[in-house]
Amino acid sequence: MxxxxxxxxxxxxxxxxxxxxxxxxxxxxxxxxxxxxxxxxxxxxxxxxxxxxxxxxxxxxxxxxxxxxxxxxxxxxxxxxxGVGAPTGLAALPVDLGAVAAAMEDGFQVLDPERGDVLPVDEAEGLPVPPGVLPEGEDARRGAARAWLAAQGFRPVPRSL
CATH class of the missing domain: 1.25.40 (Serine Threonine Protein Phosphatase 5, Tetratricopeptide repeat)
Known part of the structure; x- marks a missing residue:
């Protein structure tokens, strides 16, 4: 392997x-x-x-x-x-999970729930991204960001230009 x-x-x-x-x-x-x-x-x-x-x-x-x-x-x-489970019912949001995880680590940022952009709190309105201590490792950080998004009613989908 x-x-x-x-x-x-x-x-x-x-x-x-x-x-x-x-x-x-x-x-x-x-x-x-x-x-x-x-x-x-x-x-x-x-x-x-x-x-x-x-x-x-x-x-x-x-x-x-x-x-x-x-x-x-x-x-x-x-x-x-x-096809072995029901759809999640979460709204698709084109968002970078790495950016959400970084915002969770730094705090003072918001997520634009229409475009999926993570922005400084003083530059935009949106969902406040809660600061917190994230787990170690890139994969675990993505998971923490995914869990937070799901709690907000969203599932991440790829971003396009």
Whole structure:
């Protein structure tokens, strides 16, 4: 099994941000260190009709077992994409989970609920992003941001220009 080097992780991040569903990036690699990215890529792959069901089922199982913040929300999205769960009912919002996580760490920022932009509190109105201590690791931080978004009634979708 091939590990996640810098280049492979950069390609996975890009695939998650673009929403193209390039599940091939995940084949032959461990999902555990990148479950939040993997889940996003697999939801997109399934939506595009790509052959990703075995990987998606494995990711769903690992998300359910791990249980970190955001894992349940992503597992629900993945289950719905697989057709084994009901749609989440959360509104789609094109947002960068990394930006939301950074705002949670820094505080004094708001999320524009129409455009998905994270902005300084003195420059815009929107949902105040609560400051807090985030878990260690990029994947766990994305999960914490996803959990907060879900509590606000949103699910992240890729941003487009």
């Amino acid at each position: 091939t590990e996640w080097g810098d280049e492979a992780l950069a390609r996975l991040r890009a695939a998650a941000h673009r929403g193209f569903g390039d599940a091939e990036l995940l084949r032959g690699r461990p999902l555990a260190p990148v479950l939040q990215y993997a889940g996003d890529v697999l939801v997109a792959a399934l939506a595009r009709g790509r052959d990703a069901r075995p990987l998606a089922l494995a990711c769903l199982e690992e998300l359910n077992e791990r249980g970190l913040p955001g894992d349940a929300e992503l597992a629900d999205e993945l289950a719905a994409a697989l």
